[in-house]
Amino acid sequence: MKTKIENIALFDQMNQSLTQTSLLFDETGILDVGEHVNHQDTDHVISGEGLTGVPGLIDSHVHLSMDGNPDPFRERVENLEADDAYKAMRNATKQLESGVVTVRNVGSKYNVDIALRNAIAKGLVDGPRIAASGEPIVMTGGHAHSMAIEADGVDEVRKAARKQLKSGADLLKLMATGGVMTPGVDPNSPQLGEDELRAASVEATHAGKITAAHAQGIDGIKNTIRAGITTVEHGIYLDDEAIEMMLEYGTYLVPTLVAPYNIVEHGLDAGIPEYAVEKSKRVMARHQESFYKAYQAGVKIAAGTDAGTPFNFHGKFVKELELMVDNGMSPGDVLRSATLTAAQAMKIDAQTGSLEVGKACDLLIVEGNPLEDMASLRNVVAVYKEGQCLFNQKESSPSRTT
Numbered sequence: 001m002k003t004k005i006e007n008i009a010l011f012d013q014m015n016q017s018l019t020q021t022s023l024l025f026d027e028t029g030i031l032d033v034g035e036h037v038n039h040q041d042t043d044h045v046i047s048g049e050g051l052t053g054v055p056g057l058i059d060s061h062v063h064l065s066m067d068g069n070p071d072p073f074r075e076r077v078e079n080l081e082a083d084d085a086y087k088a089m090r091n092a093t094k095q096l097e098s099g100v101v102t103v104r105n106v107g108s109k110y111n112v113d114i115a116l117r118n119a120i121a122k123g124l125v126d127g128p129r130i131a132a133s134g135e136p137i138v139m140t141g142g143h144a145h146s147m148a149i150e151a152d153g154v155d156e157v158r159k160a161a162r163k164q165l166k167s168g169a170d171l172l173k174l175m176a177t178g179g180v181m182t183p184g185v186d187p188n189s190p191q192l193g194e195d196e197l198r199a200a201s202v203e204a205t206h207a208g209k210i211t212a213a214h215a216q217g218i219d220g221i222k223n224t225i226r227a228g229i230t231t232v233e234h235g236i237y238l239d240d241e242a243i244e245m246m247l248e249y250g251t252y253l254v255p256t257l258v259a260p261y262n263i264v265e266h267g268l269d270a271g272i273p274e275y276a277v278e279k280s281k282r283v284m285a286r287h288q289e290s291f292y293k294a295y296q297a298g299v300k301i302a303a304g305t306d307a308g309t310p311f312n313f314h315g316k317f318v319k320e321l322e323l324m325v326d327n328g329m330s331p332g333d334v335l336r337s338a339t340l341t342a343a344q345a346m347k348i349d350a351q352t353g354s355l356e357v358g359k360a361c362d363l364l365i366v367e368g369n370p371l372e373d374m375a376s377l378r379n380v381v382a383v384y385k386e387g388q389c390l391f392n393q394k395e396s397s398p399s400r401t402t
């Protein structure tokens with residue numbers, strides 16, 4: 001069915017401005033953009049008067065089978081596979097209804113994210129486009145080991161990488177340092193070594209896939225970059241040398257500023273474990289400083305939330321985008337990092353990330369101008385994925401929006 005939306009203010013990636021125009025699309029993709037688009041052979045014409053259209057948002061770092069509970073890794077041990085599957089499905093719906101049309105899921109126990117991606121592709125359930133890593137690969141006792149494959153040495157990591165690729169992973173997630181949410185591990189300490197990370201990176205490249213490494217401390221960050229990993233997740237303790245290396249290797253940064261922010265905001269009283277609160281307080285200022293330095297230097301930045309960590313709920317991407325603005329990124333660059341740059345990092349920019357002829361019509365329609373106020377992205381009017389309207393504020397029942 002051919003749909004025309006006329007007189008809508010569309011976000012233009014090149015000029016980082018809004019242009020009043022018309023958009024013609026169907027399920028196969030965007031057919032035309034411009035004032036000249038006419039009504040011929042159009043099945044459906046919608047007025048975009050007073051509305052703004054941006055490319056469907058892309059959150060580059062989520063955990064669909066985690067909810068935002070105060071102590072998620074404890075739940076990892078207690079949950080059944082089916083518990084995680086139901087959660088992932090509901091969280092995927094929340095993402096979609098908030099305008100996030102694509103997510104990169106970087107760690108789900110039981111490969112629940114891969115199964116959900118398949119179910120969406122088969123049309124069994126609606127949901128966003130999912131790039132799924134399945135279970136992360138970590139050293140024995142490493143960060144998030146309760147939801148991961150433990151592997152030590154090049155041979156074991158290579159085997160784990162091949163196993164995940166065989167299971168249908170779109171990317172491999174690796175842990176290059178300790179993290180905030182696992183007791184007893186330090187965010188600064190390296191975990192999988194450069195040779196282990198490289199083994200996974202090579203396997204992913206051979207399979208035409210990408211890699212993401214959780215890397216907070218500087219040694220682990222440098223191991224990650226040298227190993228040819230596609231994206232550094234968090235990148236808390238970046239130094240000038242690491243920033244230079246990222247530019248040289250073309251490594252992307254996925255900062256997830258909102259993850260420690262939410263932990264510090266809610267704190268011990270909300271039931272978050274003391275070790276997580278203490279570590280988050282320790283890293284937050286440094287994290288924001290690293291983000292700003294990387295941005296100033298021209299490192300490619302893809303926006304991501306780490307949704308699923310404490311009080312970091314699915315469907316709340318805009319808070320991360322606001323923090324990026326608060327920490328010195330221009331609103332136009334923030335929108336790009338949550339759309340085109342993220343698509344490029346995932347190597348799906350031929351398909352999505354901007355509203356251009358030939359790409360899928362992944363579209364978020366809102367009231368207001370996000371270039372003036374990022375909060376307007378919360379005023380969701382409609383969400384399209386591949387030319388299909390999967391959420392419309394007017395038609396939704398109150399229970400579906402909560």
Ligand SMILES: [Zn+2]
Pocket residue numbers: 061062063106107306
């Ligand atoms: Zn994460």
